[in-house]
Amino acid sequence: MIRIGIVGGTGYTGVELLRLLVQHPHAELVAITSRKEAGMPVAEMFPSLRGRVDIAFSDPANAALERCDVVFFATPHGVAMAQAPALLAAGVRVIDLAADFRLKDPAEFERWYRMPHGCPELLGQAVYGLPEVNREAIRSARLIGLPGCYPTSVQLGLLPVLEPAAGDLVDPDSIIADCKSGVSGAGRKAEVNTLLAEAADNFKAYGVTGHRHWPETRQGLSAIAGRPVNLVFTPHLVPMIRGIHSTLYVRLRPAARAADFQALYERRYADEPFVDVMPAGSTPETRSVRASNQLRIAVHRPPTPDGAPSDLLMVLVVEDNLVKGASGQAVQVMNLMFGLPETAGLAQVAILP
Numbered sequence: 001m002i003r004i005g006i007v008g009g010t011g012y013t014g015v016e017l018l019r020l021l022v023q024h025p026h027a028e029l030v031a032i033t034s035r036k037e038a039g040m041p042v043a044e045m046f047p048s049l050r051g052r053v054d055i056a057f058s059d060p061a062n063a064a065l066e067r068c069d070v071v072f073f074a075t076p077h078g079v080a081m082a083q084a085p086a087l088l089a090a091g092v093r094v095i096d097l098a099a100d101f102r103l104k105d106p107a108e109f110e111r112w113y114r115m116p117h118g119c120p121e122l123l124g125q126a127v128y129g130l131p132e133v134n135r136e137a138i139r140s141a142r143l144i145g146l147p148g149c150y151p152t153s154v155q156l157g158l159l160p161v162l163e164p165a166a167g168d169l170v171d172p173d174s175i176i177a178d179c180k181s182g183v184s185g186a187g188r189k190a191e192v193n194t195l196l197a198e199a200a201d202n203f204k205a206y207g208v209t210g211h212r213h214w215p216e217t218r219q220g221l222s223a224i225a226g227r228p229v230n231l232v233f234t235p236h237l238v239p240m241i242r243g244i245h246s247t248l249y250v251r252l253r254p255a256a257r258a259a260d261f262q263a264l265y266e267r268r269y270a271d272e273p274f275v276d277v278m279p280a281g282s283t284p285e286t287r288s289v290r291a292s293n294q295l296r297i298a299v300h301r302p303p304t305p306d307g308a309p310s311d312l313l314m315v316l317v318v319e320d321n322l323v324k325g326a327s328g329q330a331v332q333v334m335n336l337m338f339g340l341p342e343t344a345g346l347a348q349v350a351i352l353p
Contacts, residue, residue: 001028002338005068005092007083008075009057010034011188013097015046016327017072022052024331024345026338029055031063038062066090070337072330073097081118084143088122093337094143095330101126101145102216112212129333131342132156132272133224138336146333149325150179150235151217153246155224156275156295157317160268161250161261162225169256170313172229176249177217179233182240182286185321193237200239207235242322243286248315257309261299269297273343274324274332284318292350293328295319320350 004021008014009032021027032042038059043050045057065071066086070093073080080096087094103109106120117123127141128134130152138144147155154177161170186194193199214233221229238245252259262280269275276296278284284296300314319325328346335344 002026002334003028003030003067003069005031005033005063005065005071007033007060007063007065007071007073007079009042010037010045011074012184012322013187013326014074015049016322017074017330018042018046018049018053020323020327020331020345020348022049023348026340026344029053030068031055031058031065033058033060033063033065035059066092068092070095070334072334073100074327077113078115078118081122084122085119088142093141095129095146095333095337096144097146097326097330099145099148099212099216101143102128102147102151103219108215112210112215128220128223129329130155130220131329131332131336132159132269132275133220135336138333139339141337144330144333144337146326146330147220148213148216149181149185149244149319149321150177150211150213150233150246151220152325152329153179153244153295153317153319154217154231154233154248155220157246157248157297157315158221158250159224160265161313162221162229163268164226166264166268167256168253169259170253171251172221172225172227174251175221175229175231177231177233177246178236178249179244179246180236180238181244181321182238182242184242185244185325186237199237203236203238205234205236211235240286242320243290244317244319244321244325245284245286246317248317250313250315252311252313254311257311261301261313265297265299274328274346282316284316286318286320287352288350289318289320289324290350290352291320291323292348293320293324293332293346294350295324 034057081100106117129144282298
């Protein structure tokens with residue numbers, strides 16, 4: 001069994017980790033920390049876990065996390081980088097669901113997260129936890145910076161056309177990502193903009209002048225393409241609890257306009273357990289992935305007035321922001337790190353309605 005600790009188990013990604021790990025055949029929950037709620041039974045805060053989780057929240061100072069095999073950080077930015085060095089020195093593997101180890105440049109991290117990086121010397125060994133891109137590096141990693149929810153959808157939506165193996169198909173300087181997220185993406189903290197009376201019956205863009213996921217997504221796309229890319233990224237808040245819908249636009253090279261992009265995507269993801277390329281003409285819905293680790297993609301070519309092939313490729317991507325966009329992907333990464341089947345504990349089917 002894998003001995004597991006969770007730092008910050010009171011938020012949405014924390015409880016989602018618990019939901020997935022209690023169903024995992026190789027997971028043993030050893031510690032779940034919370035300074036504020038230390039001593040409270042986990043199932044008292046989250047009744048959905050009654051009968052499945054019988055431990056209480058513990059103070060981080062007394063949690064003995066160094067006895068774990070792996071520790072997940074489901075915490076605000078800045079927490080993992082303060083505690084990771086000691087855990088790594090004790091031989092514990094670390095998976096950070098926040099942004100502390102996503103960006104490779106500490107100056108870029110400080111610019112976007114308004115704090116200096118606490119252990120820049122670890123950024124070089126941190127592996128970006130996107131299995132469909134970095135599967136082999138993840139297997140031997142000790143420290144994982146898990147992708148954000150938006151960056152997961154955008155990178156997997158564009159991976160097949162940006163990889164050098166696909167050829168020079170698209171213009172990497174004209175990528176547009178128009179993305180929408182449910183309110184749970186803002187976390188469990190109390191904020192005015194996520195109150196029911198504020199978020200319900202409303203639809204708005206935010207972070208238009210700059211969003212923290214922009215440098216991460218651009219870094220990931222550039223690594224995939226093997227050259228810098230230019231990205232316009234606009235996130236929106238929609239009145240639903242969970243889910244992400246990303247509509248991606250990329251300009252095609254003239255020689256690529258006759259390419260079969262449906263076949264390209266189907267080939268690229270044929271062996272990926274959690275990426276589903278839908279039939280031509282499909283329009284995936286966020287409810288088709290709710291509470292599952294599945295990401296669904298549909299590829300489209302917008303029509304032109306004269307019926308000629310369009311020079312634009314449009315890719316629709318849906319995922320659950322708390323599962324494939326966060327905690328489910330974290331469990332997927334853990335499975336790889338410990339040599340388990342990648343799908344272990346992640347076979348949940350999406351829920352309807």
